[in-house]
Amino acid sequence: MIVPDNNVIVNEVEKLIEKYGSGRENLLPVLQDIQRKFGFISDFAMQEIAHKMNIHPVEVYGVVTFYSFLSTEPKGKYIIRLCKTISCDLAGKDAVANTLQRELGLKFGETSSDRKFTLEYCHCIGMCDQGPAMLINEQVYTKLTPSKVIEIIENLK
Amino acid sequence: MPIINDTVFFDERAHGEALEKALKMTPQEVVLEVRESGLRGRGGAGFPTGTKWMLALTAKSDKKFVVCNADEGEPGTFKDRVLLSEYTKLVLEGIVIGGYAIQAQKGFIYLRGEYAYLYEYLNDYLERMRKEKRLGKNILGTNFDFDIEIRLGSGAYVCGEETALIESLEGHRGEARNRPPFPVNTGYLGYPTIVNNVETFACAYIVISKGAQWFSKYGTEKSKGMKLISVSGDCKKPGVYEVPFGIKVKELLELVGAEDTKAVQIGGASGICVPMSEIDRNISFEDIPTGGSVIIFNQNRNMLEVLKNFMEFFVEESCGQCTPCRIGNKKLLEGVELLEEGKCSHKYLNELIELGKTMQIASKCGLGQSSPNPFISIVTNFKDEIMSNSIRGKNGY
Numbered sequence: 001m002i003v004p005d006n007n008v009i010v011n012e013v014e015k016l017i018e019k020y021g022s023g024r025e026n027l028l029p030v031l032q033d034i035q036r037k038f039g040f041i042s043d044f045a046m047q048e049i050a051h052k053m054n055i056h057p058v059e060v061y062g063v064v065t066f067y068s069f070l071s072t073e074p075k076g077k078y079i080i081r082l083c084k085t086i087s088c089d090l091a092g093k094d095a096v097a098n099t100l101q102r103e104l105g106l107k108f109g110e111t112s113s114d115r116k117f118t119l120e121y122c123h124c125i126g127m128c129d130q131g132p133a134m135l136i137n138e139q140v141y142t143k144l145t146p147s148k149v150i151e152i153i154e155n156l157k
Numbered sequence: 158m159p160i161i162n163d164t165v166f167f168d169e170r171a172h173g174e175a176l177e178k179a180l181k182m183t184p185q186e187v188v189l190e191v192r193e194s195g196l197r198g199r200g201g202a203g204f205p206t207g208t209k210w211m212l213a214l215t216a217k218s219d220k221k222f223v224v225c226n227a228d229e230g231e232p233g234t235f236k237d238r239v240l241l242s243e244y245t246k247l248v249l250e251g252i253v254i255g256g257y258a259i260q261a262q263k264g265f266i267y268l269r270g271e272y273a274y275l276y277e278y279l280n281d282y283l284e285r286m287r288k289e290k291r292l293g294k295n296i297l298g299t300n301f302d303f304d305i306e307i308r309l310g311s312g313a314y315v316c317g318e319e320t321a322l323i324e325s326l327e328g329h330r331g332e333a334r335n336r337p338p339f340p341v342n343t344g345y346l347g348y349p350t351i352v353n354n355v356e357t358f359a360c361a362y363i364v365i366s367k368g369a370q371w372f373s374k375y376g377t378e379k380s381k382g383m384k385l386i387s388v389s390g391d392c393k394k395p396g397v398y399e400v401p402f403g404i405k406v407k408e409l410l411e412l413v414g415a416e417d418t419k420a421v422q423i424g425g426a427s428g429i430c431v432p433m434s435e436i437d438r439n440i441s442f443e444d445i446p447t448g449g450s451v452i453i454f455n456q457n458r459n460m461l462e463v464l465k466n467f468m469e470f471f472v473e474e475s476c477g478q479c480t481p482c483r484i485g486n487k488k489l490l491e492g493v494e495l496l497e498e499g500k501c502s503h504k505y506l507n508e509l510i511e512l513g514k515t516m517q518i519a520s521k522c523g524l525g526q527s528s529p530n531p532f533i534s535i536v537t538n539f540k541d542e543i544m545s546n547s548i549r550g551k552n553g554y
Contacts, residue, residue, distance in 0.1 A: 025346065027328030032270075032309055066330040066476075067311035069270045085232040086426075086466045087389040087452055123314060123470055125271040126235040128389035128452070129396050138273040 006044050012037060013048045022053050027063060031070055039115070040074045068122070076111045076118035078156055080104075082134040085124035091131035092145075099146040103153045117156075166244055166359065166385065166399055173366035176291060179254045180299050182365075187258040188214055191361055194369035195381030200226060200317070200354035201424065201448030202523070203380075206361065209351055212341040213259040216349035221261035224345065224352040225252050226322060228269045230314040231425035232470060233450035236385035236397045237355035241268075241275055244359060245282050249305065251358030253292060254365055256303040259351055264305040267322050270312045279307055314474040318522045319352040321476070332478045333522035356385055356449070376402035380441040388413045390422075390453035406436040409451065417455045420538070425450035426467040427527035430460075430534040460539045464531060465493045471528040482525025485516040489532050496543055503544070506536060 016033050020026035030049060034041050041064050050057040064070045082088075082097055101107060104117050111118040127133035130142035141152060179187050192207025213221060225248065229237040240248055252264045268276060283305055286292035294302045313331045315321045320334035323345050344350020353361075360382060364372045373381040380402035386409065389395045393414030400409065406421055421431045423440065424447040431438065431445065438444050454463060468490040477483045492509040495501035513529030520526045536543050 024328040025326060028311065028325065029308065032311060062330055063328065067270075067313050069310075069312035084466075085470065086422075086463060087233055089466055090390055090452075090454070090458070122271070122312065123474065124230060124232040124234075126229055126238045126269075128233050128235055128387065131389070135271065140274060 009034075009038070009042070009045045010048055013045065013052055017049075017052045024053060024055060027053060027055075027060070028067075031060075031064060035070050039077070040071045043072070046072075074111065074115060077116050078136050079118045079120065080134060080136050081120050081122035081125070082108075083123070083125045083127065083132065084121040085128070087124075087128035088131035088133055093132045095146055096132045096134070096144045096149055099149045100153070103150055166240070166247070166363075166383070171367075172247060172363070175362045175366035176250045176253060177297060179257055179365045180297055180301060184214055184258050184260055187254065187365065190369050191258070191364055194364040194372040195376075195379075196357070196360050196364055196372065197380065197442060198354060199356035199360060199384070199448065201231070201446060203442045203446055206353065206357055209341055209353070210255065210258050212339075213261075213349045213351045216342045218349050220263075220346075220348045221259055222345045222348055222350040223252055223256045223259065223261045223264035224319075224322065224326070224350055225264065225266045225355060225358055226317065226319065226352055227266050227272070227355050228310050228317040228322060229272070229355070230269060230317050231427065231448055231450050232467070233387060233389055233422070233425045233452040234448060235387045235389075236449050238272060238275070239397045240355050240359055240385070241272070241279065245279070247359040247362045248355055249279075249282060249286065250291065251360075251362035252305055253296065253303055254361055255351060255353065255358060257296075257301055259349070261351075262302060262304075264303065265326060265345075266305060266307045267310060267316070267326065268307055269310040269316075271310075273309055276307060276309060283307070313476075314470075315476045315522070315524050318524060321522065322352060323350065330476070332476050333524075335521070354448070377439075377441045377443060379443050384440065384447075384449060386440070386447075386449050386451050388451045388453070390451075391415065391418070391455035391458070392453050400440070402441045403439050405439045406431055406445070409440065410436065410453070413453070415453045415455075418453055419456045419458060420454045420460065420535075422452040422454070422463070422531065423447050423450070424527075424530070425452070426470050427524070427530055429530050430463075430538060432538040435538075459542075460535050461493065461496055461543055464535045464543075465490070465497070467531045468493050468528075471524070475524060475528070479519075479521040479525060481516045481519040482521070482528065485512055485520070485525065486528055488512060489529065493532075506544075510536065 016030045020029050034045055046060040047057045050060045106119045108119055108121050127142050132144045133142045188210045196206045197203040256264050310316050316325045316331040318333050321331040325331040340350045342349050376382050383399050384402050386398045423445050471486040472490050475482045475486050513533045516529045517526050
């Protein structure tokens with residue numbers, strides 16, 4: 001993925017402000033859409049949003065860095081979030097975690113150099129009765145086993 | 158053991174049509190019906206729903222808001238996901254009924270980012286309701302206007318706390334506010350706002366549909382109605398169960414096929430750990446209150462590892478705003494690590510318990526007030542195991 005140039009961001013922010021409105025209460029939906037489209041929220045994007053919403057860029061930065069699903073650094077096309085909360089842990093999270101790290105060649109918290117995959121841990125995703133579970137972007141995968149994980153990753157590669 | 162024959166949620170034929178009924182009543186009558194039912198908030202705190210709605214109804218303002226708290230982040234809870242995806246009508250029309258009861262114009266569903274895959278489905282459902290005149294202008298031909306917007310969260314557990322949730326809706330960091338003022342008079346954008354759990358709205362629907370008397374037949378003196386429980390961990394049949402309030406922990410364990418049980422965590426990470434010697438206790442606001450998370454541990458589980466998992470969760474999810482929660486959780490986690498290494502003296506352990514009790518009093522919001530619960534209950538109930546862990550070294554090996 002190529003880092004978007006600033007004109008694209010200006011246009012996108014303008015479009016989103018038109019869609020949601022320029023009031024502060026619309027900040028999160030705007031940020032979520034920028035995150036979804038570009039894979040991260042750049043310094044320039046934060047400044048542009050702040051300018052259009054008439055708030056200080058630091059306010060925007062404060063919000064972006066508060067929420068774990070928003071990021072200031074580029075993330076992969078596929079963000080894999082493995083649940084590490086207790087029920088998934090009891091159900092065999094460690095074997096799944098090892099498989100993910102080995103197959104992707106990534107440690108948790110890392111993004112692949114081709115920006116295809118980001119591997120992260122997350123907290124409870126509400127699939128406790130069907131663990132171990134993970135999210136890939138907005139899709140949920142349950143009752144994971146090492147061989148199931150290998151198949152899922154192969155399909156995305 | 159009471160086998161549950163009556164189901165409120167899982168039998169669709171029993172749901173009835175509550176919206177039609179509510180709109181024929183006055184807002185006051187709706188609120189009084191909910192109050193009479195004894196319905197208490199299903200998120201876990203158990204505030205009487207009728208009282209909350211009455212406060213919002215009587216608040217004077219030209220704008221009012223309803224918020225459905227679908228930020229179901231408590232570890233081990235998933236009943237709201239099931240309600241939203243399979244019993245959508247109960248929840249969404251329950252929100253409309255709440256809006257009518259307090260005379261609001263707009264409602265929000267704050268859906269956690271982890272459930273983003275439900276967004277499109279719910280939006281389509283809302284669109285269908287608008288076409289059927291069950292949402293939007295002149296609902297069911299009356300002069301009541303009300304609409305619902307879905308807002309997504311972005312992965313912050315603390316936003317399940319109602320004032321943090323409102324902060325997030327307003328485009329801020331999800332940091333809890335001081336209470337009072339309460340959202341019922343100073344909520345979203347400063348307007349009167351009710352924030353209720355997904356299950357609470359579904360219950361309100363049932364209350365209106367079947368009547369307060371029918372609803373309050375179930376449960377105990379101070380905990381009326383049925384409760385959805387999310388069961389996970391070491392048992393044969395994990396899943397969502399509908400049980401009357403007052404059910405004994407023992408009965409629930411039998412129901413879900415739990416064998417060789419060592420302990421049950423009730424109320425998620427912020428709940429308490431119940432050892433086998435206390436399974437005659439019951440699930441209710443009088444005894445063990447819960448938002449509905451039940452996690453079962455069998456004899457092979459290491460309770461110190463369980464505790465460490467919970468404390469890591471709180472260290473990461475504390476918003477950092479107030480000191481008791483920000484520093485306290487770190488100290489408790491360090492204590493768990495000392496226990497693992499066999500370096501935590503009994504004296505220091507007692508000091509940590511005291512620290513936990515201080516956090517319960519001094520933290521600003523529910524997160525820090527309840528995060529010491531698993532620490533205190535696990536180190537108290539499993540002291541021998543925890544301390545022998547420390548003598549034998551990591552993981553008890």
